[in-house]
Amino acid sequence: MKKSLPPLVLLVVLVLFPLVVRDNYYQHLMILFLMWVVIGSGWNLIAGYTGQVSFGDAAFFGTGAYAAGLLSMHLGISAWWGMALGGFAAVAIGLPFGWICFRMRGAYFALATLALNEVMRNAATIAEGFTGGMVGILLMPTFVSKIPYYYIALALAAASIACVRIIASAKLGYYFVSIREDQDAAESLGIDTHFYKMVSLAFAAFWTGMAGTLYMNYMGFIDPSVVFSLHDISIMAILVGIVGGVGTVYGPAVGAFVMIAVQEFFRSGFFGFFQGLGDMTGISAFLSLSGLLKQGHVLGFGILVIVVILFLPNGIVGDWEKIRRKVFRLRPTGEGA
């Protein structure tokens, strides 16, 4: 009970958030954050728990987004129906892929997912008659206010975390972890590793696809280079996973928060701080610093990855004890004073 208290408090805070903060900008950031929690949780299941690192999450994300977009484009029905279909469309892409590619291990599998990512993007670009090609799909947003989107995103994020949590404490989770730790040992204990890797991939693809449909409905515009982007989706999903902590239930949530914060920190030039400072004091150095920060958000990501891997290889949640010891100079819990 004690362990589930902080997440519940956090959930209540998140439910109340849009009622307190009316600013569209912060609501937008929170929706993005919640979307990344969903994607991060999906990635965490396949990579963090099962140990099959995926470099191609965008393949599932894009499939989900296109499932929703194409429904509305070809059948003329609301893209919200994509919510019912998008996750399963991603699973439908993921399962045949997994059936073929899970014979490969470790880095080979990672490369195959990367290839899937590229193939999907190129396929969506070439099939112009069906997907609209580079023109993309444009939808009219259903709601003017951001609040409905916020609650839908929150529901998805909460559901994805609950899903990871239930799996992690069930037999299935132990199967996944055993595959990650030693596939041969798992096999020799009678675990059908090929089957359970597919199960894990199905969950991951489902949640990533759901995030894709949310993106389609919320943003109202997709094209292949946006939703099948290697850097903006696949690599970002990995960053969310490793910054937060692989193989932890709440890691992706922490990672998503940090990544969105860092992204906006750079994109807005320290939230306009240096811009304001420059305008106020009239010193042009602050203005150029603000400009540099705006350009450097990918550089910031890169440096963050290097620093996190070097010093916190298990992520913020995974290495929390280490952070407590080093930064706060506290002793690990349970040892006593």
Add this chain to the structure above:
Amino acid sequence: MQVFLQVAVAGVLKGGLYALIGIGMTLIMGVMGIINLAHGQLMMVSMYVSYVLFSSLGIDPYLTLLVSMPALFLLGVVIQKFLLNPLMKAETILPENQVLMTVGIAMVLTEIIRFIFKSDYRSVTTSYSNATFFVGGISFSMALVIAFFIALAFTGAMFLFLVKTDLGRSIRATAQDKDAAVLMGVNTGRITVITFGLGAGLVAAAGTLLAPVFYIFPDIGGPFTAKAFIITILGGLGSTVGAIFGGVTLGLAESLGATYLGMDYENIIGMTIFVLVLLFLPGGFKRLTKV
């Protein structure tokens, strides 16, 4: 038939350079067992080194090899020594941390270059950039032919180095069995550093040789990283001969595909070959030739 020959020639020439890229990658993969996802970005850096020397000092791009290769060798040494080797000891959940690290390095390299040079397209235009000559009705790009032969020379030199010298033998020993190599008195820590440096130096050569042919921009690295691992998988991990075959195969397939299927398919072809090879010939050409 004329078209086919023309396309085949273009493909083989391009393939020679791909081979050079692939050898660097396959060395790193063989010795360290990691996929270097910053490989194309290292090549991009070397292209900029050549570009700067060419545009500011007017040095012929082929002479800048003397600068770009040592510079990238050093960069590779620094990356391996200070960023990748420390990860070997760390206890982590995911064994792929080193690969993720190279992703971070790739991002940092690309963005630093973008910071300095902006995203503009640059070109190294020499008198022979667009020159061609004809043999039996088939046109040969002068720049690509020169690059092809220099690439061949480097490939041959690398092969001799790996087979004949002590250091080369140590590298191959480390690739075959790290523990056994340590027992035989090979300083594997140093070997990994040298190998990464060599890999970076080779891809730097490819970058400089391609500088007169391609437009240079910060994002050019990504597609070449993809090509590099396709070549490596095609050829078989750690196989130098395989990398040469893989490079030429990819070059040919891309040229033929672009001509007979359409430009759109050029990228898909590489990826499709990659998946097919992983499925039906895991281990790549190495399995067929046993070299």
